[in-house]
Amino acid sequence: MSKWAIQTENLEKVYGSGTKTHALKGVSLQIPKGSFSCIIGPSGHGKSTLLQLIGGLDRQTGGRIFIDGIDISSLNDNKLSEVRGEKIGFVFQSFNLLENLTALENIQTAMMFAKKEKSVLSKRALALLALVGLTDKANAKPSELSGGQLQRVAIARSLANDPPILLMDEPTGNLDSQSEHDVMVHIKNIHKSGKTIVFVTHSHEIASQAELLFEIRDGQLK
Amino acid sequence: MNILKLVSKNLLRRRGRFIFTLLGITIGMASFVALLSLGDNLRAEVSQQAEDLGADIIVMGRIDCPFVNRAVLAGEQLPESIPREIVGQIAAIDGITASIPYLTLGASIQGIPITLVGILSDDMKAHREWNIESGAFFADENALSVVVGSGLVPRFNLEVGGMLPFRGQDFPIAAILQETNSNDDISVFMPLNVAQEVFGLDDYVSFIAVTVDDVTHTERYIAAIMDVANLSVSTNEELLSSVLLILGSLDMTLQLISGVALIAAAFGIINTMMTAIYERRREIGILRATGCKRGMIFQVFILESGLYGLLGGLTGFAVGFIVSRVAAPLVQQNEFVSILGNPDTAVVFSLPLLLTIIGLSVGISIVSGFYPAWKASKLTPMEAIRNV
Numbered sequence: 001m002s003k004w005a006i007q008t009e010n011l012e013k014v015y016g017s018g019t020k021t022h023a024l025k026g027v028s029l030q031i032p033k034g035s036f037s038c039i040i041g042p043s044g045h046g047k048s049t050l051l052q053l054i055g056g057l058d059r060q061t062g063g064r065i066f067i068d069g070i071d072i073s074s075l076n077d078n079k080l081s082e083v084r085g086e087k088i089g090f091v092f093q094s095f096n097l098l099e100n101l102t103a104l105e106n107i108q109t110a111m112m113f114a115k116k117e118k119s120v121l122s123k124r125a126l127a128l129l130a131l132v133g134l135t136d137k138a139n140a141k142p143s144e145l146s147g148g149q150l151q152r153v154a155i156a157r158s159l160a161n162d163p164p165i166l167l168m169d170e171p172t173g174n175l176d177s178q179s180e181h182d183v184m185v186h187i188k189n190i191h192k193s194g195k196t197i198v199f200v201t202h203s204h205e206i207a208s209q210a211e212l213l214f215e216i217r218d219g220q221l222k
Numbered sequence: 223m224n225i226l227k228l229v230s231k232n233l234l235r236r237r238g239r240f241i242f243t244l245l246g247i248t249i250g251m252a253s254f255v256a257l258l259s260l261g262d263n264l265r266a267e268v269s270q271q272a273e274d275l276g277a278d279i280i281v282m283g284r285i286d287c288p289f290v291n292r293a294v295l296a297g298e299q300l301p302e303s304i305p306r307e308i309v310g311q312i313a314a315i316d317g318i319t320a321s322i323p324y325l326t327l328g329a330s331i332q333g334i335p336i337t338l339v340g341i342l343s344d345d346m347k348a349h350r351e352w353n354i355e356s357g358a359f360f361a362d363e364n365a366l367s368v369v370v371g372s373g374l375v376p377r378f379n380l381e382v383g384g385m386l387p388f389r390g391q392d393f394p395i396a397a398i399l400q401e402t403n404s405n406d407d408i409s410v411f412m413p414l415n416v417a418q419e420v421f422g423l424d425d426y427v428s429f430i431a432v433t434v435d436d437v438t439h440t441e442r443y444i445a446a447i448m449d450v451a452n453l454s455v456s457t458n459e460e461l462l463s464s465v466l467l468i469l470g471s472l473d474m475t476l477q478l479i480s481g482v483a484l485i486a487a488a489f490g491i492i493n494t495m496m497t498a499i500y501e502r503r504r505e506i507g508i509l510r511a512t513g514c515k516r517g518m519i520f521q522v523f524i525l526e527s528g529l530y531g532l533l534g535g536l537t538g539f540a541v542g543f544i545v546s547r548v549a550a551p552l553v554q555q556n557e558f559v560s561i562l563g564n565p566d567t568a569v570v571f572s573l574p575l576l577l578t579i580i581g582l583s584v585g586i587s588i589v590s591g592f593y594p595a596w597k598a599s600k601l602t603p604m605e606a607i608r609n610v
Contacts, residue, residue, distance in 0.1 A: 098505055
């Protein structure tokens with residue numbers, strides 16, 4: 001058993017075939033299990049790219065990534081999807097909820113692909129909504145929720161399949177200060193339950209709340 | 223939440239587009255249903271006519287064409303081209319059990335065209351297995367009276383004893399036949415001798431229906447008949463297949479028309495699914511981010527296409543069924559169709575037909591959904607999320 005939740009070795013990412021953009025240049029890091037880490041840096045310097053590669057949403061052009069000891073760089077698309085489903089939960093800046101589904105259905109949709117019993121999943125979806133304090137919004141559509149509420153639903157959804165790792169890409173970026181505070185309280189509570197949290201932000205104030213800090217500039221760790 | 227529920231919600235997300243796409247499939251399937259049954263019903267009608275004629279061999283004048291063959295089956299007017307003595311000569315051939323002449327003439331009742339058939343009454347009554355509804359059959363072969371089919375009675379208010387004028391001469395109605403569900407129901411029958419005399423014809427008949435004692439040797443009888451008379455001789459089956467040949471080309475035309483409608487519907491589905499995939503890239507990305515595999519995305523979109531097919535098949539069948547019932551009287555008046563008699567062109571409900579239509583509709587929809595579903599499944603999670 002690896003003690004690292006996430007490890008990268010010389011991670012490279014180059015975009016484009018003509019004019020190439022070197023988004024990541026040999027990034028190596030280790031994130032321990034159960035830690036609360038933050039990747040900080042200015043916009044456009046590779047923070048989100050790093051998070052997307054770690055989460056298996058995109059493929060690196062060089063180097064290796066280990067999630068819970070599994071080298072995901074060499075996995076085929078199906079295996080990678082399995083790892084994403086079992087090990088990782090995502091929270092995006094723009095919430096990315098499905099507009100035509102209710103808050104509860106959004107969470108249940110994320111559970112659809114897990115091989116678990118339906119009754120268990122249904123109870124769990126309600127419990128997750130309760131965890132983020134939105135039981136009364138179970139049947140509300142995203143258009144009926146505030147920004148802070150949307151992000152809390154997104155956080156509940158990221159926990160749908162009980163993944164050990166949560167990757168969050170500027171989860172408070174679109175929120176007012178009150179909502180930001182609410183969301184941070186929920187994230188910290190989730191961390192206390194034993195989840196590994198990796199957080200991308202360009203806010204030093206939020207970054208100061210993390211246990212581990214990775215600063216990235218021009219695609220390289222400082 | 224399961225895949226089917228997710229797909230149903232997606233399907234109804236853009237109600238206008240859903241309805242118009244469904245309408246496309248419905249029209250395609252409805253035209254297929256209506257035209258398919260039109261062809262089937264016409265074929266069934268002609269086959270029934272051939273069976274009603276009850277002949278093993280048909281002897282006609284030397285005109286061998288499907289339209290003349292069809293006129294024989296439909297009991298319509300044909301030129302009197304066979305000398306009557308041939309009837310007796312054919313009857314005398316060993317193994318021939320009946321040689322029944324028909325003289326089919328054009329006449330009218332109250333200005334409406336009908337077919338008047340000159341017959342040898344005893345032969346005909348036995349051969350056609352007629353029953354009399356009211357009145358009495360011709361007293362002899364020279365009786366100056368007519369027997370009418372049951373279908374004409376309500377239409378022209380006929381009754382036994384009433385008079386029907388033909389060629390300036392009034393003929394009392396001697397009898398009304400019981401319903402036969404054949405062309406006999408809409409024909410007027412007159413003794414052959416009388417018909418020839420009234421219509422000023424020489425001793426000729428239009429065609430002869432022949433029955434034989436051994437249908438496995440019809441070729442031998444045909445050769446024997448051709449020895450007696452230089453005429454067109456064919457089996458009932460040959461007659462039927464020559465008429466079905468016309469129907470084959472009619473069928474082909476109808477199927478091509480509905481085929482075009484189906485192809486248009488298929489492209490409607492492709493278009494809708496491609497638009498849906500473009501609009502739902504973010505959703506695809508989110509599903510992929512939560513662990514959904516490519517195959518599952520493919521399945522979601524194929525299921526969505528398939529649902530269009532299922533619903534379109536059901537509504538198409540229902541609409542085709544209703545339209546064919548409403549349009550049946552109009553279709554029957556159509557010249558093209560009326561050459562085949564007066565078939566019932568309405569769709570008859572049958573479970574196999576319904577299942578065939580649904581199967582076809584779902585099949586076409588799934589095939590149409592293949593390319594869009596494949597495109598959707600090829601998107602990487604980041605491509606899908608990033609491009610919104």
